[in-house]
Structure formats: structure tokens, C-alpha cells
Amino acid sequence: MDCPFYDSHAAAWVPGKHYTGEGLFLLNPEQIQGYPALEAALRRCEDQRLYCEKEEMTLRLPVALLEEDDRFGTVARMTHLTLHHTPQSLIILGEEALLKTLQQDWLGTLGQIPLGELLQRILLNSIYSHERVARVLVERLQELRMALKTAMGNVELRQIVVLNRDLGELVIALRETGLILRDTLRATPGEAAAYPLLDAALREQRRIEDGVNLVYERYLTVTNAYNGIIQNNAHTVMKVMTVWLALLMMPIAFIMPFHMMTVLPLEHWHYLWFGLLAYVFGVTLIFAIWARKHGFFAM
Amino acid sequence: MMRIIRDCLLSGNANRRSWMALVNPSALELTQAAMTLDIPESFLRKRLEGEASRPIIKQERLISLQFQVPIPEDGRIGQFLLVPLSVYFVPGYFVTLAEQEIPFLSTLIDPQKPRKRWELVLRIIAEVTRLYLPTARAVAREMAMVERDLRQAQRHDVVYRGLDIHDRLLALDLGLLQLEYVVSEIGYFLPTEDKDLLEIHDDTRIELSQVRDQVDSDQETINELLESYAYVVHNNVNHLFKFMAALIILVTIPLFIPGAAAMNVPLGPLPHWRYGFAAVTGGLIVVEILTAWIFYRKGWLRLE
Numbered sequence: 175m176d177c178p179f180y181d182s183h184a185a186a187w188v189p190g191k192h193y194t195g196e197g198l199f200l201l202n203p204e205q206i207q208g209y210p211a212l213e214a215a216l217r218r219c220e221d222q223r224l225y226c227e228k229e230e231m232t233l234r235l236p237v238a239l240l241e242e243d244d245r246f247g248t249v250a251r252m253t254h255l256t257l258h259h260t261p262q263s264l265i266i267l268g269e270e271a272l273l274k275t276l277q278q279d280w281l282g283t284l285g286q287i288p289l290g291e292l293l294q295r296i297l298l299n300s301i302y303s304h305e306r307v308a309r310v311l312v313e314r315l316q317e318l319r320m321a322l323k324t325a326m327g328n329v330e331l332r333q334i335v336v337l338n339r340d341l342g343e344l345v346i347a348l349r350e351t352g353l354i355l356r357d358t359l360r361a362t363p364g365e366a367a368a369y370p371l372l373d374a375a376l377r378e379q380r381r382i383e384d385g386v387n388l389v390y391e392r393y394l395t396v397t398n399a400y401n402g403i404i405q406n407n408a409h410t411v412m413k414v415m416t417v418w419l420a421l422l423m424m425p426i427a428f429i430m431p432f433h434m435m436t437v438l439p440l441e442h443w444h445y446l447w448f449g450l451l452a453y454v455f456g457v458t459l460i461f462a463i464w465a466r467k468h469g470f471f472a473m
Numbered sequence: 474m475m476r477i478i479r480d481c482l483l484s485g486n487a488n489r490r491s492w493m494a495l496v497n498p499s500a501l502e503l504t505q506a507a508m509t510l511d512i513p514e515s516f517l518r519k520r521l522e523g524e525a526s527r528p529i530i531k532q533e534r535l536i537s538l539q540f541q542v543p544i545p546e547d548g549r550i551g552q553f554l555l556v557p558l559s560v561y562f563v564p565g566y567f568v569t570l571a572e573q574e575i576p577f578l579s580t581l582i583d584p585q586k587p588r589k590r591w592e593l594v595l596r597i598i599a600e601v602t603r604l605y606l607p608t609a610r611a612v613a614r615e616m617a618m619v620e621r622d623l624r625q626a627q628r629h630d631v632v633y634r635g636l637d638i639h640d641r642l643l644a645l646d647l648g649l650l651q652l653e654y655v656v657s658e659i660g661y662f663l664p665t666e667d668k669d670l671l672e673i674h675d676d677t678r679i680e681l682s683q684v685r686d687q688v689d690s691d692q693e694t695i696n697e698l699l700e701s702y703a704y705v706v707h708n709n710v711n712h713l714f715k716f717m718a719a720l721i722i723l724v725t726i727p728l729f730i731p732g733a734a735a736m737n738v739p740l741g742p743l744p745h746w747r748y749g750f751a752a753v754t755g756g757l758i759v760v761e762i763l764t765a766w767i768f769y770r771k772g773w774l775r776l777e
Binding site: 323385389392396399401405409413420435438472 | 629635697699714726735736740
């Protein structure tokens with residue numbers, strides 16, 4: 175299988191047959207088999223998230239993606255991107271789909287960027303992936319909120335709960351990224367070229383974490399209002415059904431005295447039946463108009 | 474639109490710089506601007522496209538800042554647009570880039586009284602901060618209107634209006650957060666020997682933090698109130714239920730009192746008694762009035 179290699183002289187991506195140790199490579203986990211040093215670094219990194227040795231460092235960063243779930247619609251999915259950085263090379267290891275997106279969106283126009291700046295670009299991509307996903311989740315949350323206007327069941331509410339949980343996951347993943355970057359910065363000598371780039375990435379991580387955390391907290395606190403909206407929908411239906419029940423009972427109640435086995439007033443009047451029907455339905459109609467004016471029928 | 478005004482501000486070495494204002498520029502204007510400034514066009518375009526990027530970028534030949542300016546919508550109190558304003562320092566130029574005209578820029582950038590570049594940026598940020606405050610107050614004031622309608626509300630429209638206020642306050646809060654970040658980052662660029670500039674920076678930071686506290690507190694208030702809004706709406710609907718149930722009880726009474734005199738069994742003297750109808754109906758009316766009075770006293774027949 176080809177592994178995309180960035181040829182900085184030609185300023186273009188070329189399919190490489192093998193990982194050769196120098197330059198920028200995009201690899202999936204299968205492609206590192208047969209390179210014991212790289213495999214060992216990645217294995218250690220899986221346990222510790224960060225592994226530094228001399229000028230080499232390996233970071234395992236969380237990246238947020240979107241995916242479609244049969245039950246809950248658009249949801250967030252967390253995956254990991256492993257970066258192996260040496261003075262001569264930058265190896266980006268992750269699942270195939272993630273690498274393709276990365277290559278298209280972020281690494282398309284590289285020119286002759288130094289490896290340190292490339293590392294920063296990838297770090298920022300990992301950080302911004304959380305913000306991008308959070309933005310989509312918030313849009314979806316707002317759509318679901320509007321759908322709640324007429325919802326009777328719990329489908330929308332359950333989806334909102336999933337989205338809130340996903341937003342929480344994004345905050346946690348961003349914090350994890352922050353911890354990794356802080357540790358990386360501590361392990362990097364202050365005079366190293368990568369130091370200011372890592373420092374800028376860490377500051378950006380803090381800013382994005384603050385923003386996503388703010389969005390998460392604010393949306394979480396209004397979840398109870400959604401419960402109120404759903405309950406109100408059910409109440410409204412019951413209200414309208416009750417007013418119909420009262421309306422149907424009214425003619426019966428008003429006509430009832432004329433069912434009595436007594437001497438009835440106007441019983442010899444030829445049009446009494448019509449008169450009684452007009453009377454009971456007239457009273458019911460007046461009540462219906464009054465009830466409508468007071469919003470009893472409003473759904 | 475692109476306009477260049479010469480000698481509007483001073484660089485770090487007190488050299489005069491020109492102001493290039495790009496307002497909703499066309500593709501051609503962007504190309505021209507990039508050529509004049511000798512920077513990649515993508516640098517300007519990306520900022521306009523609103524892609525996720527660092528609000529403050531320092532490169533060899535330029536420094537770029539970006540923050541959101543709240544612009545109130547005409548005639549719609551509490552409604553606003555957050556317009557991204559990008560500022561660039563390029564050799565020879567101070568560039569502002571926005572999708573619409575930012576009203577106070579022309580006042581702040583005065584060729585008669587050119588300011589130092591960082592002082593100008595801090596003054597712009599202070600002005601933006603001052604814009605956030607009345608915008609947030611106008612949004613928060615809508616809560617009073619929602620509360621006024623809440624008394625009669627039977628539907629959750631008021632809750633949705635509350636949620637809309639919540640979203641707008643959150644947008645302002647996020648804008649302020651970005652601004653706060655920019656101000657804190659600017660601190661690294663300021664010359665430490667310029668005490669006046671450091672003082673302006675401190676003032677801006679404090680003012681910004683106060684405005685953010687204000688927006689935060691408004692937002693916390695609306696968050697707490699939203700749940701109560703939903704309960705008030707419930708309660709209004711429950712009042713209707715209570716009223717309906719009382720009404721149904723009242724209309725059920727005639728079913729059994731005249732019903733007793735409507736049975737198909739011998740009813741004694743009642744069928745032939747001249748005042749039978751008046752007596753039973755009169756009794757029914759007395760029972761109805763009595764029941765209605767009790768219900769009214771208990772508040773079950775009141776809609777308020």
C-alpha cells in the first residue's frame with residue numbers, strides 16, 4: 175500500500191512505497207509494520223500519550239470527527255492522531271479517513287514549510303477539530319430544540335442528551351490535548367525551534383478549550399427548560415381534550431331537565447324540540463367562543 | 474470597498490503609516506490589496522471566510538489580529554450582528570478588514586492626531602468593549618418583556634424567547650472571550666518601557682473583564698430563570714385544567730338530579746304534580762350555585 179510522502183523540493187505529495195525516515199509521511203497503522211523503532215515509539219506513546227527521547231518526540235492527540243448514528247443522527251466521534259517528530263521527519267499516523275481529510279484540508283498547500291511549522295499546523299488541526307465539531311453539534315442542538323416545539327415523545331430529548339454528552343467529551347478531549355502539549359513543552363528545551371510553536375499551540379488550545387467549555391456549560395444548564403417544553407406539549411393536548419369533553423357534556427347537562435317525567439313547561443308548544451336544541455347548542459356555542467378567546471383550544 | 478488614507482498613524486519608530494480600510498472587498502480589491510501590501514491573498518481571504526484560525530498571528534512581515542464587533546441591527550432592540558474585524562500591521566500600512574463598515578474607526582484613526590500603532594489597537598479594542606456592554610444590556614432587557622408575557626402564557630413560546638436571549642448572550646460572551654484572549658496576547662508585543670501604553674492595556678483588560686462579568690451574570694440569570702419560565706407556563710395550563718375540571722363537575726350535576734326524575738319506574742306523585750319541574754330544576758339550580766360558590770371560594774373557578 176502506498177504511503178503519501180510530501181516531497182518538499184517538488185512541493186507536492188507523492189506516493190511512497192516505503193517509509194524511509196526523512197520528510198513528511200502520512201501513515202496508517204498497517205504501514206509502520208517492519209519499522210521496529212517507530213513501532214516501539216508508537217507503542218510507548220499509546221500508554222503514555224507522549225514519549226520524548228533526545229530530539230525525538232511522539233504525541234498521541236485526540237481528534238474530533240462527526241459521524242452519522244442510526245439512532246441519534248449526527249454525533250461526535252473521538253479518534254487519535256499520533257505524531258512522531260524528529261529533526262528530519264514528521265510522521266502522521268492515524269486512520270485512513272482522517273489522513274485523507276488532513277491531506278486535503280490542511281496539508282494541501284504546504285510549499286516549503288519547515289517541519290516545526292508543520293507540526294504546529296497538525297497540532298492546531300487537532301485543536302480546531304473540536305471547535306468545528308462543537309459548532310455542528312450546537313447547530314444540531316438548536317434544530318432539535320425547535321423540533322421540541324411539537325414533540326410529544328422523548329426522541330428529541332434523548333438526542334439532546336447525547337449531543338450534550340458529546341460536547342462534554344469534546345471538552346475532556348481538549349483538556350487532554352492541553353495536558354499533552356504542556357508536557358511536550360516541558361520536555362522541549364527553551365532554545366529549540368519548536369518551543370515557540372508549541373507554546374503558541376498551547377495558548378490556542380486554552381482559548382478553544384475556554385470557548386467549547388463555555389458553550390457546553392451554557393447549553394447544559396438549559397436542558398431542564400427542554401423537559402418543561404415537552405411536558406407543556408403533553409399538557410396542551412390534555413387541555414384541549416378536556417375542553418372538548420366539557421363542550422360535549424354541556425348540551426347533555428342543559429337538556430337533562432327536559433328528560434324528567436314531570437309536567438314540563440311549554441310541553442304543548444309545537445316547536446319545543448327545535449327550541450330546546452337551539453337553546454342547548456346556543457349555550458354551548460357561547461361557551462366555546464369564550465373558551466377560544468381565552469386560549470383553551472390553542473395547541 | 475478599498476480606501477487608503479495616508480499618514481494616519483505612527484509605527485514603533487514613529488514613522489508615519491497609511492491606513493488601508495477594506496470593507497466587504499470584491500475579489501479584485503482583495504487581489505489589489507494583497508499586491509499593495511505584498512502579502513499572500515489567502516491571508517486576507519481566510520479571515521473573511523471565517524475559518525477557524527488563531528485570532529493573533531505573528532509572522533515575519535506582519536502581525537494580524539481578529540475579533541468580533543457587535544453591530545446593533547437598525548430598529549431591532551437587542552438584535553445585533555457580530556462582525557469579524559481583522560487588523561493587520563504590514564510594513565508601511567495599517568489594514569482593517571471587515572464585511573461591513575465599523576463606525577468608530579474613522580473617528581479613532583485621525584491623520585491630524587496620529588496615534589502609535591499599539592495604542593490605536595488598544596483604543597479600538599476599548600471601543601469594541603464599550604459596544605458589547607449596551608448590546609448585552611439591550612438583550613438582557615428583553616427578559617423583562619418575556620416576564621411580562623409570562624403571566625398569561627400557556628404555550629412555551631416564552632421559553633423559546635428566553636432560549637433565544639440565552640443564545641445571543643452566549644454569542645456575546647464568546648466574542649468577549651476572544652477579545653480577552655487578543656488583549657492578553659497583545660501584552661507580549663507591547664514595549665515594556667512605554668508606561669502609558671501599559672496603563673492603557675491594563676485599563677482595557679479591566680474594562681473587558683468587567684463587561685464579561687456583566688454578560689456572564691446576565692446569562693446565568695437567564696439560565697436559572699428558564700426553568701422557572703417553563704414551570705410558570707405549566708402552572709398557567711394547570712390553572713385551565715383546574716377550571717375545566719370544576720366546570721365538568723358542575724355540568725355533571727344535572728346528569729344525576731334530573732336523571733333521578735327521569736327513570737322509567739313509577740315516580741309517585743311527581744309526574745302529575747304541577748310544580749314538579751320547577752321544584753327539581755330549582756333544587757338543581759340551588760345545588761349548582763352552592764357548588765359553584767364553594768369552587769369559587771377555593772379558587773377553582775378562577776382563571777387568574
